[in-house]
Amino acid sequence: xxxxxxxxxxxxxxxxxxxxxxxxxxxxxxxxxxxxxxxxxxxxxxxxxxxxxxxxxxxxxxxxxxxxxxxxxxxxxxxxxxxxxxxxxxxxxxxxxxxxxxxxxxxxxxxxxxxx
Amino acid sequence: xxxxxxxxxxxxxxxxxxxxxxxxxxxxxxxxxxxxxxxxxxxxxxxxxxxxxxxxxxxxxxxxxxxxxxxxxxxxxxxxxxxxxxxxxxxxxxxxxxxxxxxxxxxxxxx
Numbered sequence: 001x002x003x004x005x006x007x008x009x010x011x012x013x014x015x016x017x018x019x020x021x022x023x024x025x026x027x028x029x030x031x032x033x034x035x036x037x038x039x040x041x042x043x044x045x046x047x048x049x050x051x052x053x054x055x056x057x058x059x060x061x062x063x064x065x066x067x068x069x070x071x072x073x074x075x076x077x078x079x080x081x082x083x084x085x086x087x088x089x090x091x092x093x094x095x096x097x098x099x100x101x102x103x104x105x106x107x108x109x110x111x112x113x114x115x116x
Numbered sequence: 117x118x119x120x121x122x123x124x125x126x127x128x129x130x131x132x133x134x135x136x137x138x139x140x141x142x143x144x145x146x147x148x149x150x151x152x153x154x155x156x157x158x159x160x161x162x163x164x165x166x167x168x169x170x171x172x173x174x175x176x177x178x179x180x181x182x183x184x185x186x187x188x189x190x191x192x193x194x195x196x197x198x199x200x201x202x203x204x205x206x207x208x209x210x211x212x213x214x215x216x217x218x219x220x221x222x223x224x225x226x227x
Contacts, residue, residue, distance in 0.1 A: 031213075033213065035217075040219075042203065042217035042218050042220060043160070043217040045213065045215070048213045088157060090159050092159075104165065105152075105160070105162065105215065107159030109159050110157065110158070110159055112157075
């Protein structure tokens with residue numbers, strides 16, 4: 001099925017551990033992004049990419065790294081997990097560039113991360 | 117900062133129309149109004165968007181005031197499955213990375 005696939009769906013980490021959240025899309029979308037959602041709050045942008053090899057920071061980038069080596073994949077790395085990074089993480093994709101004027105995002109189903 | 121203001125919560129009777137308001141008084145001429153919803157803890161789902169004119173699709177209608185400073189999302193016949201948080205977002209025409217989600221409106225559809 002076409003869409004955005006996130007893995008894993010659930011993860012528990014110990015403080016200081018590192019891990020990578022995976023995100024893949026099969027719609028040939030240029031634009032991909034990562035959001036985090038804390039309980040009772042809206043989504044906040046962590047990092048985004050407008051195409052392979054190009055990434056930039058969003059509102060809350062500290063503690064996270066990204067890379068975009070292919071159009072399909074946009075992994076999010078937690079270098080040293082902290083309890084403050086306990087959250088639900090969503091990946092999204094859409095067309096970009098001149099096609100971005102009137103397009104919507106497609107979101108993945110999320111990764112629920114707990115850091116203890 | 118989110119560019120929109122929405123009521124934190126609303127109730128609607130099943131089968132009735134749900135009218136969700138959104139204020140975006142600082143919207144500029146090259147910004148779209150988008151609506152998404154998030155059911156329980158799933159990923160947000162696109163509903164509809166518009167620039168100036170009213171829009172309708174199979175899910176909802178979007179009414180934008182003439183001065184574009186506010187809009188209303190209309191779910192014509194709300195069902196229990198429409199219970200969700202609804203986000204109104206103002207986004208520049210060619211800037212994908214400026215999609216800012218506020219707290220949204222929690223719509224509860226009651227039997």
